[in-house]
Amino acid sequence: MKPFDYRSPADAADAVRSVAGNPGAVFLAGGTNLVDHLKLGVVEPDLVVGVAALLPGEVEELGGGALRIGAGVSNSELAAHPRVREWFPVLSQALLSGASGQLRNMATVGGNPLQRTRCVYFQDVTTPCNKRRPGSGCSAVGGWTRHHAILGASEHCIAVHPSDMAVAMAALEAQVRVLGPDGERVVPFVDLHRLPGDAPERDTVLGHGELVTAIDLPALPLARRSAYRKVRDRASYAFALVSVAAAVEVEDGVITDARVAFGGVAHAPWRAYRAEEALRGAPASEASYRAAADAELADARPAAGLDGGNAFKIPLLRRTLAAVLRGLAGEDAR
Amino acid sequence: MNSDITVQVDGVPRRLTVDTRTTLLDALRERLGVTSPKKGCDHGQCGACTVLSGGRRVLSCLVLAVTQDGAEVVTAEGLAARAATTDGRHDTDARTATDARTAEERHADGALHPVQRAFIDCDALQCGYCTPGQVVSAVGALEEFARGWPSAVTEGPGAPRLDRAEVAERMSGNLCRCGAYVNIVTAIQQAAGTGPTGTSTAGTEPAGTASAGAAR
Numbered sequence: 392m393k394p395f396d397y398r399s400p401a402d403a404a405d406a407v408r409s410v411a412g413n414p415g416a417v418f419l420a421g422g423t424n425l426v427d428h429l430k431l432g433v434v435e436p437d438l439v440v441g442v443a444a445l446l447p448g449e450v451e452e453l454g455g456g457a458l459r460i461g462a463g464v465s466n467s468e469l470a471a472h473p474r475v476r477e478w479f480p481v482l483s484q485a486l487l488s489g490a491s492g493q494l495r496n497m498a499t500v501g502g503n504p505l506q507r508t509r510c511v512y513f514q515d516v517t518t519p520c521n522k523r524r525p526g527s528g529c530s531a532v533g534g535w536t537r538h539h540a541i542l543g544a545s546e547h548c549i550a551v552h553p554s555d556m557a558v559a560m561a562a563l564e565a566q567v568r569v570l571g572p573d574g575e576r577v578v579p580f581v582d583l584h585r586l587p588g589d590a591p592e593r594d595t596v597l598g599h600g601e602l603v604t605a606i607d608l609p610a611l612p613l614a615r616r617s618a619y620r621k622v623r624d625r626a627s628y629a630f631a632l633v634s635v636a637a638a639v640e641v642e643d644g645v646i647t648d649a650r651v652a653f654g655g656v657a658h659a660p661w662r663a664y665r666a667e668e669a670l671r672g673a674p675a676s677e678a679s680y681r682a683a684a685d686a687e688l689a690d691a692r693p694a695a696g697l698d699g700g701n702a703f704k705i706p707l708l709r710r711t712l713a714a715v716l717r718g719l720a721g722e723d724a725r
Numbered sequence: 726m727n728s729d730i731t732v733q734v735d736g737v738p739r740r741l742t743v744d745t746r747t748t749l750l751d752a753l754r755e756r757l758g759v760t761s762p763k764k765g766c767d768h769g770q771c772g773a774c775t776v777l778s779g780g781r782r783v784l785s786c787l788v789l790a791v792t793q794d795g796a797e798v799v800t801a802e803g804l805a806a807r808a809a810t811t812d813g814r815h816d817t818d819a820r821t822a823t824d825a826r827t828a829e830e831r832h833a834d835g836a837l838h839p840v841q842r843a844f845i846d847c848d849a850l851q852c853g854y855c856t857p858g859q860v861v862s863a864v865g866a867l868e869e870f871a872r873g874w875p876s877a878v879t880e881g882p883g884a885p886r887l888d889r890a891e892v893a894e895r896m897s898g899n900l901c902r903c904g905a906y907v908n909i910v911t912a913i914q915q916a917a918g919t920g921p922t923g924t925s926t927a928g929t930e931p932a933g934t935a936s937a938g939a940a941r
Contacts, residue, residue: 419792497783
């Protein structure tokens with residue numbers, strides 16, 4: 392591991408100055424991803440700036456059913472928070488489906504969305520990877536693609552974003568509060584993550600030195616009827632092959648409103664606007680669920696691979712979406 | 726790049742100078758001689774290095790020691806002493822005064838935490854390599870459960886019941902290559918007082934129950 396300096400700044404503004412002024416500096420919060428990458432040589436910073444102790448660690452009620460979640464809140468505390476469980480069950484379920492008890496205690500709300508892909512080629516510094524070393528090529532294209540993207544990928548990168556929490560946040564229209572060298576700004580969660588295009592080295596729209604300080608959840612009454620379902624190779628402690636976050640409002644057997652996002656299928660948490668559009672005004676029925684999946688997956692492009700590729704994700708995601716919506720509609724279905 | 730830190734390890738303040746690259750796991754094992762946390766994968770995938778920091782179970786292989794200045798760390802070696810105090814926290818002054826002993830001397834008195842006792846009673850181990858991480862993780866998991874924290878298999882908004890599926894899900898971050906899971910679940914239930922009483926090994930429930938439950 393390359394030597395680095397460590398700094399524990401007094402406050403968030405100090406932390407931002409420390410990182411913004413040094414191209415080789417990184418923030419360290421829970422460390423569950425970064426410390427591993429330091430060992431693997433995926434990142435080689437000159438300066439590590441510890442921020443876990445100075446980020447807000449509270450969940451604050453903003454009134455009217457909205458919440459402000461400090462970036463320093465742990466994944467486990469957020470999952471257990473009574474208001475989150477009551478108002479945004481999809482978020483609690485997404486958090487609990489991720490990682491392990493130990494990792495959820497360490498991982499922070501600010502750091503979780505910024506974790507890097509678990510693409511094996513990205514983590515293996517002996518293989519070409521455009522995300523790790525721009526221009527070196529993509530080893531996943533034509534390689535092992537079971538865990539790779541079917542939506543929004545490019546010829547330069549087919550990696551997927553690994554976070555479960557982020558999928559729920561995308562569905563819930565969360566807002567990310569960011570402190571940077573030029574002051575504060577708010578980024579809609581659905582705009583935080585980029586698609587790879589020709590610059591897969593950039594995961595998000597954040598600039599160097601910008602620090603997530605909180606994530607706001609606006610009031611969303613329909614989220615009380617929401618759920619997260621994750622499909623993976625073992626029952627616990629594994630990343631998603633596909634996942635679905637959904638919230639619906641059903642009146643007289645008709646879906647009047649819906650929020651849907653997919654995980655495990657794209658470089659970003661995938662907000663399924665076309666599926667939502669197909670669901671609005673449709674009867675709460677199997678045919679509607681299938682039609683919503685078809686609308687969203689019309690542009691899906693599976694990746695061929697040494698392991699047989701990942702075309703299986705399309706029917707798997709279609710069935711998972713239907714199962715989640717069926718469960719949410721419950722006895723209100725037609 | 727060195728840094729001076731003071732970490733309370735199993736009730737004893739320890740001062741040391743660490744390279745900023747040193748993990749808490751390496752500081753404990755290689756610098757302080759506290760070898761109960763084990764290095765399994767060293768990448769946060771196996772749970773063998775689990776310790777309590779600030780009362781919460783964490784993976785010491787993914788924690789930089791430099792971030793632990795002032796922290797209270799408890800390993801499997803310190804669980805019994807921690808349990809002996811009423812609020813689960815150490816009386817620092819008292820421990821420091823009495824604890825000029827080595828770690829070996831400290832646990833030579835044979836005191837065990839109820840979770841450790843249950844692991845022995847239930848034969849919840851084979852080779853034992855993952856066991857210190859398992860018992861620390863179980864202690865953390867039971868405290869999380871006592872706070873009412875849900876897991877991925879908890880159904881509904883109420884307080885969960887500690888059935889085998891709950892234990893298996895909450896302990897999924899601790900791998901056992903010997904496959905002692907069946908008795909590990911039983912031991913943790915026994916320690917929590919929710920398991921079948923008077924049984925020292927599996928057999929009260931089919932071995933498949935835990936995994937079938939966790940797959941819900």
